[in-house]
Structures are given as structure tokens and as C-alpha cells.
Amino acid sequence: MSGVGLDKPGAEPADGDGAPGGAPDGAPGQPMVRSEGVCKSFGRLDVLKGIDLEVMPGEVMCVIGPSGSGKSTFLRCINHLEKINAGRLWVNGHLVGYRERGGKLHELRESEVAAQRRDIGMVFQRFNLFPHMTALENVMEAPVQVRRIPRAKAREAAGALLERVGLGDKARSYPSQLSGGQQQRVAIARALAMEPALMLFDEPTSALDPELVGEVLEVMKQLAVDGMTMIVVTHEMGFAREVGDSLVFMDGGVVVEKGRPREVLANPQHQRTQDFLSKVL
Amino acid sequence: MTVTDEKPRAGRPEEIRAVPVRHWGRWVAAVIIAYIAVWAIYSVVNNPNFGWDVIGQNFTITAVMTGIGKTLELTAIAMVMGVVGGVLLAIMRLSPNPLISGSAWLYIWAFRGTPVLVQILLWAFIKALVPQLSIGIPFGPTFAHFDANTLITPFVAGCLGLGLNEAAYMSEIVRAGILSVDQGQAEAASALGMSRAKTMRRIVLPQAMRVIIPPTGNETISMLKTSSLVSVIAVPELLYSVQIIYGRTYQTIPLLLLASIWYLIMTSILTVGQFYLERYFGRGTAQRQTMLERLWSNLRARRTVRRTAVEGREP
Numbered sequence: 284m285s286g287v288g289l290d291k292p293g294a295e296p297a298d299g300d301g302a303p304g305g306a307p308d309g310a311p312g313q314p315m316v317r318s319e320g321v322c323k324s325f326g327r328l329d330v331l332k333g334i335d336l337e338v339m340p341g342e343v344m345c346v347i348g349p350s351g352s353g354k355s356t357f358l359r360c361i362n363h364l365e366k367i368n369a370g371r372l373w374v375n376g377h378l379v380g381y382r383e384r385g386g387k388l389h390e391l392r393e394s395e396v397a398a399q400r401r402d403i404g405m406v407f408q409r410f411n412l413f414p415h416m417t418a419l420e421n422v423m424e425a426p427v428q429v430r431r432i433p434r435a436k437a438r439e440a441a442g443a444l445l446e447r448v449g450l451g452d453k454a455r456s457y458p459s460q461l462s463g464g465q466q467q468r469v470a471i472a473r474a475l476a477m478e479p480a481l482m483l484f485d486e487p488t489s490a491l492d493p494e495l496v497g498e499v500l501e502v503m504k505q506l507a508v509d510g511m512t513m514i515v516v517t518h519e520m521g522f523a524r525e526v527g528d529s530l531v532f533m534d535g536g537v538v539v540e541k542g543r544p545r546e547v548l549a550n551p552q553h554q555r556t557q558d559f560l561s562k563v564l
Numbered sequence: 565m566t567v568t569d570e571k572p573r574a575g576r577p578e579e580i581r582a583v584p585v586r587h588w589g590r591w592v593a594a595v596i597i598a599y600i601a602v603w604a605i606y607s608v609v610n611n612p613n614f615g616w617d618v619i620g621q622n623f624t625i626t627a628v629m630t631g632i633g634k635t636l637e638l639t640a641i642a643m644v645m646g647v648v649g650g651v652l653l654a655i656m657r658l659s660p661n662p663l664i665s666g667s668a669w670l671y672i673w674a675f676r677g678t679p680v681l682v683q684i685l686l687w688a689f690i691k692a693l694v695p696q697l698s699i700g701i702p703f704g705p706t707f708a709h710f711d712a713n714t715l716i717t718p719f720v721a722g723c724l725g726l727g728l729n730e731a732a733y734m735s736e737i738v739r740a741g742i743l744s745v746d747q748g749q750a751e752a753a754s755a756l757g758m759s760r761a762k763t764m765r766r767i768v769l770p771q772a773m774r775v776i777i778p779p780t781g782n783e784t785i786s787m788l789k790t791s792s793l794v795s796v797i798a799v800p801e802l803l804y805s806v807q808i809i810y811g812r813t814y815q816t817i818p819l820l821l822l823a824s825i826w827y828l829i830m831t832s833i834l835t836v837g838q839f840y841l842e843r844y845f846g847r848g849t850a851q852r853q854t855m856l857e858r859l860w861s862n863l864r865a866r867r868t869v870r871r872t873a874v875e876g877r878e879p
Contacts, residue, residue: 411749425758428758474755
């Protein structure tokens, strides 16, 4: 895994390499993600009942919890794939999806929401690669179409990214010709191509055969070592313990427990956390 | 716990060469069909009413050729109108704005709910409805006037009748195609910061094509034949051209057969084209083979099997 230099806005908010689209402009010590009382309901069903969380730049936060606890929904709220019903959510100091003016919230226009999403990479449980494009074209698509980077330059960068996730030789393969683990690594490269300040992982290994989980976790671990800010919804306790800086246990739409992974996993304080961990460990 | 012997067994067991099941029923059916086919061909060739000589003499005369040209022209124009209009209507129909989706619904309701022949006739008689067409702002000033009859010639009326009707049908095909694309695709695209329009154009529509192309091929083939309806408003396409000839010579059946043969030739060519289009838009999924390719690969496979069987026996 060669360290192809995508300069990451690492632990210290870098002095913004002049990249457009609102790269880190927060003051030092400002959280990358700040969530205050975030609520989300689908019709009558309350999925999130007030989430308070902070993620610092360079932090790797793992989120665990039973299915239906709202962890994926929370992740999708962060890049505004879901609209929150109450509370406030900031990424990089900017309110997600809204502008506050005169004590009132104004919805952002579609193009403005799209601009916010450019700095947030997302990796899905089911990969969601574009099946009509090769691996290389998948990675190039957003830089060329959204960032308007010249094709030749984007192709070179995409090749380097595929190299970085260990798939340099699969550039011309279509997703259907790749294994699940390879597809997910392409999906990670595709998200990285937009040079995001924050990466969201929505159960990235849950749809994989057991023997393919390792290769994806390895890429994610390398990313964490390189200083990427990451929020990872996962069932991989080993990854959470080894790579995570913090661990959040969610249940019933609330954060039940948060702490250092080793402490939470070894010595959970709440009964619900203990019950959950006793089932999965 | 048992550990299996890792060494492969010495000498693979003998290849199975079983006697295949005999399908006697198929042989009987084949004989009966062959008998009927021979009889049919014999009676067609020997029946003078078919007028094969007339068909042969007139097969490539100028009137027929220009008729074919007009038929192809009509089909192409109507299908382009249909596809462009259909994509537009489908996107309107999926719009969150109820006024936009509602008006698309109304269009589809009106144009699908009336016979295309009636629509063609209405376009041909447009002068009775609106004698003057003008470009301008409704209720405001007008910039140009046209006489309806000089603008809407029979050919234009035919294109409008066929194309606008086709747009209504195509919109349903396009809509089904768009809805067939996994929601996660649009989500992944917007997570990358792509706009809705760009997501539709770059991600959703190319994938929808796989669902849209086969029925569109059918629609094109169907349009080639439906275009014969405009013979009622005297557009000199293939059918109207042969009608003029047999109106003069009274050789009705041979000329209708002549037209049928030409329609068959054209639809056959379109069918081949459709295959290659489908294969192109099926990129990334299983590759389909043409009948010829399948024949070749089967022959090749059979030869290698036979060769290995022969070589295997030698030692």
C-alpha cells in the first residue's frame, strides 16, 4: 500500500490547500462533526431521539448497536441524505442542509447541498458502484463531472487511488467482475477521489463473505493511520477496538454509552450495552 | 476430526459416456411439419393468383423505392419524436411538482386514449380547426402568421400524428426503466455531490437503457408497420405507393404481397440492429451472443472435447 499523497486534512486542521468547496476552515480544536439533539422520524416512527455527539478532526469513531437502533440513519443525516426533524448538525462548522439567518432556518438549495456533500465521502453497505462503468471510470466520475478536473489528470489520480486500495490491476474491470471485497475497496477509492475531509462508512463489511472482510478493514485501517476523520457504523468489534479512537453504543434512537473502545468493550457501564455485547462478542 | 488424504486419487474415474434419451415425439413432429411446409410452398408457387412474376417485375421500381424511403423517413422522425418526447414526459411524470407531473399525466391520458388513426386524420384536417397558426405571446402580440395548410403538409401531419402518439407510449417505457434502477445508485451519486440532473443523465438513464432498449426496439418495428396508416392522408409511403399502382393495374394481391415482403425485410434488419444495441447497453452484465457466435463457440468446444477424448485414450 503505497502512500500516494492525497494530503489529508489530518489531526491538525490543515491550512486549507486552497481547494475550493469549503475545505477545512474551522478554527483549531473545532469538531469536524457536531450533533446537538438531532431527531429524525419516519412518519410516526421516531428513529433518532436526540443525538448529542462530537467528532474531532482525525478521530475515528465507531458506532455499534442492534439493528433498528438508528445508527445508519444518523450517518445518513450527516450528509443530508435524510432531513433531520429537530436539533442541529454541523459539519466543519457549517450547518448541514440549512442556513441560519435572523434566527430562522432556511433550506439550502439543491446545488448548495450537493456542494456540502463533496467534502463528505460515503461508503455503503451494498457498495452501490455504478455497474455500467469500469472500476477506473467509477473513481473518475465525480472528479470529472463535479470537480471538472481534466480527464487525463483524473484518470491518473484514479489509477493511483486504485493502486492505494490494492486494485491497480483491476482498473478496467466492471463491478460485476469483482468480488465483494474488491467492489467495496473500489467504492472507498471512489469516495476518496473527491478528497473528502470526512468519511462515513455504513456497515461496509456486512454484505461481504467472511474471508473478504479483512481486506476492506485493512484499507480502512490504513486510512485511519493516514489521519482521515471517520465515522464507522460496524459490527466488527475487533476493528473498533484496534482502530477506533472512540466507540458509541446506540440503542432505540439514543446514544447509550460513549467512551474509549477498550473501556466500553471490556467494561460496559450500562445494562443495555452489557446485554448487546454479551450477544455479539 | 478426520483429516482427508490430500493426495489426488491416482487415475481419474472413467469419463461418463451415456446413451442420450431418444426423443421419438420430436422426430414425428418434425416429419409432419416438413410435410405441411412442402405442401404450402408447392401451392404458393403454383397458384397463379399470387402473381410472382408481377412481384418480380415491380420489386425495385422507382415508385416502390421512394415509397420505402418515405416509410423509413416517417419511422425515423416519429421514433425520434417519440423517444425525446417520451424521456421528457417520463421525467416530468416523476417530478415532485404535482402541476408538472399532472400535465404529463394529462398528455399521456389523451394521446393514449384515442386511436392513432383518428389523431393522424385530425392533424391532416387541422385547417378546419385552426386556419391560421401564429407565433407570438398568447393574448399578446404575434410575430408571424402561417397558413395551416402550407405548414402542415400531409407528411408533417403524418409525423405529428405518429410521433406525438408514440411519445405517450415511450414515456411509460422510459418511466419503467428509470424506476427499475436501484435507489442506491442515485444515493451514491448524490453522496458524491452530483446534482439531480447530472445523476439522471450520467448514472440513472444509462442503466435504465437496459430496460428501455428492448421495448423501444419493439416500438420501432411496430412504428415501421403503423406508418402505413398515413396512407389514408395520401402520404406516398410504401403502402400508398403500391395502392396507386394497383389502383391503375388491378393487380391488388401481388402488390400487397410485394409491400409485405419489403416490410418483412425491413423489420428483419431492425431486429438485428436491436440485438447489437441491447448488447451494447448490457455492458457490465452477462454478454449475449449472436446465433452465429453461439454456433462457432459450440463447434469449437465440441472439437476440443473430441480432441482431448482422443488424446486421453492414447497413453
